[in-house]
Amino acid sequence: MTRDMGWIDIGALDDVPLRGARLVKSRAGCIAVFRTGENEVFATSNTCLHRGGPLSEGIVHDRKVTCPLHNHVYSLETGEVQGADSGRIATYPIRIENGRLLLEAAAIAKADAA
């Protein structure tokens, strides 16, 4: 892991399966890093608002993920719960550079302090 300009290198894009996710542990709590079918990446809280299910184990479809425990669906872009339920999980800035995944340090530090 290296830090550069406030972005933390958390691994290679290819370490995250296409239409899949991996877990990142942080002091702000567990973060799920998603890779969509279109090769976009998103980072959100790993914890479902309903019963705390691990979202990184959910099925990734379009820009959404379905919690493996009780099928709550979240937008990966906004963190909003989809459908009839309401609520929002934290989202974190993440980008791809030269095939590496970079997570914004400040956002995590802020969540940590909060």
Next chain:
Amino acid sequence: MPKEKLVIVGAGMASGRLLEHLFEAEPDRFEVTVFNAEPRGCYNRIMLSPVLSGEKSWSEIVTHDDAWYAAKGVTCRFGEKVVAIDRARKTVSGERGEVPYDRLVIATGSSPFIIPVPGRDLPGVVSYRDLDDTNAMIEACKPGARAVVIGGGLLGLEAAAGLRLRGMEVTVLHLSGHLMERQIDASAGYLLKQDLERRGIDVRLKASTAEILGEGRVEGVRLIDDTEIPADLVVMAVGIRPSTALAAAATLEVGRGILVDAQMRSATDPEVFALGECVEFEGAVFGLVAPLYDQAKVLAKTLLGEDDTFVLRELSTKLKVTGCDLFSAGDFAEGEGREDVVFRDPARGVYKRLVIEGDRLIGAVMYGDTADGGWFHGLIKDRADVSEMRETLIFGPAFQGGEPLDPTAAVAALQPEAEICGCNGVCKGSIVEAIGAGATDLGAVRAKTKASASCGTCTGLVEQILAVTMGGDYAAPKAQPVCGCTDITHEDLRRLIKAQELKSQPAVWQELGWRTPNGCHVCRPAVNYYLLADWPLDYTDDPQSRFVNERNHANIQKDGSYSVMPRMWGGITTPDELRAIADAADRYGVPTVKVTGGQRIDLLGVKKEDLPAIWGDLNAAGMVSGHGYTKGLRTVKTCVGTDWCRFGTQDSTGLGIRLEKMLWGSWTPHKVKLGVSGCPRNCAEATCKDVGIICVDSGFEIGVSGAAGMDVKEVERLAKVATEDEVVEWVVAFVQLYREHAKYLDRPYKWTAKVGMDWVRETLADAATRADLNHRFAISQSVYQRDPWAERTEEQQKRRYLPLADLTLEAAE
């Protein structure tokens, strides 16, 4: 008062619609005579393409049959050409005599344009305009026969696709540099060409026909560059022109079509009207059905003495070739002061282009993903100011104002004047009104308003309006779609995957018109299962389409930890295995060790990152995954049988182990549990299993479709056999039949209730069928019968079970 004598020349779609309006308003006002050169009444000409491709039958597209005309008292002179109109005497002369009129409607439609090349009259050269043409094409369809379609516009491509579906070798010749150049731009044309070529249609652009070759019958086509293409059938589909000969002979003023005013009255004679593809209005001629229906409505009003005005409106185009998703609307030519917004996704074959002039959207072309076409068309028609949403406009309505709406919410939010059915010009308000007046299902709404009655693409919208308007009272059609991504049922999905040989997820999404880019948590696991069950050698299982338990090969528990359960064949274990299990439980701090109902030992509360290591340890002791987490073979519960029991009649333990070794590793629509009891006392509780064997002195009774979960049900007898070999053969055949036919997540008892136990028994009674099923099961097992634990002990695989990164270890800054 004597009835007015109304004579209509032509019985096409516009004519049929005009009559409906007239009879609805004043059933007794007119004495109607209809001439038609075709020996039949009105049918849905737009649907000839599905008839050609075999997706629909002729009778399904008839809109007005003889009984309808008879009931309305219409004199039908079908199959009779009109030879002359005498406007001075106000008579129409058919081949079999003349008839007087008070008012005359000319609805002669259009004729195909036949390019003036040598050989155009040869037998085997057809146009594509009516049922006779369609039947001529169908007759020419012999396997391996070759067709050349001249013209790569809407009709030509639908003809080409239909002929290809019927097994012909098809070449499309198109004069211009890209297909459908009047409806779409070059980029969309390129994608369309690729899609057609993928279906085996040979597309040749800038191809100019010089001559149709043949001695007594068509044999080929020669292009001006002297290329020769052999052909058994040549379809001319280069365009249509209004049929105006009759009108011109009657000295009515004719330009490209018969000139009419906005009341559909001919420019020449106040008692003569014209309607449909034969007219010209404000310089425009017509080929799509929507304006024709508008004209019919206006003309009905005019004939009834009411006011109405025909106005030109923006039209949109959709190509009715399954899998080629194309949409265009408005004006998309490049020009001064016009700006383009373009979105491309080469991987998905998606192209979208919007043309903006000032603050307005004036044109849209989309290929590959046309879901937002109706919305763009609305913006174009309404001349809406799009400056506010310009930046995200191309992403469609879902991106305007945050949250994507669910479809019913979107329909609920539509204004009453929003158009639902483009073909018939039916707005939401009319549909809601019809529902209020008692039309409470799709058929009734269709009958009352015509919405979705022509090309049918708005059927889903109409159903949503029914649902929104009636709330809980609306009984949606019984067949439930797989999920919100599609309208297709599981049963149809399975059928289409086999019939269309769809062997990948993208093929399913594309060919079956999924509304989402890659499904959802409901459909993806089902599609993944269907594909791997039907095409074990072609399709590769996709872990990302599996529920977490099957992806991680362990059962997720409510706290996010997992359970680990090794297979114990037939419930038999050894001291060594037990020691290995005990050691593993100690080493990984397993909080709970449980003996399960399926005669195995479950280790509960294992952390995800420990899974590969604990599996490695159990593998080393000779154990493999018990698949206690799959929609697949779970356990085979046995009693001790003749080995030890004084009542045992057969070796039930041995048979159970044999069945488990045969079936383990296979994926099934839902979990499958077996039981083998050594005598009718049934200590293995075989009579409530998915497959239960009861051993008796004379052999084995095979029961299937028992249940002991949400429902409790005793097995039904499948067969009684004499030997263990036969048991295995029958059980494998039953499981494979279930694998090939059942809906995902139906246990065998639910599936057999749907298809009928009789059908299952009859199917499996045939020894050859059983052998085939066993063979296909063996092919599948050659791919899937492997221990997932052993496959996940390599470093690379192990890493997947660890966090990608652990930032808690970093020093605080």
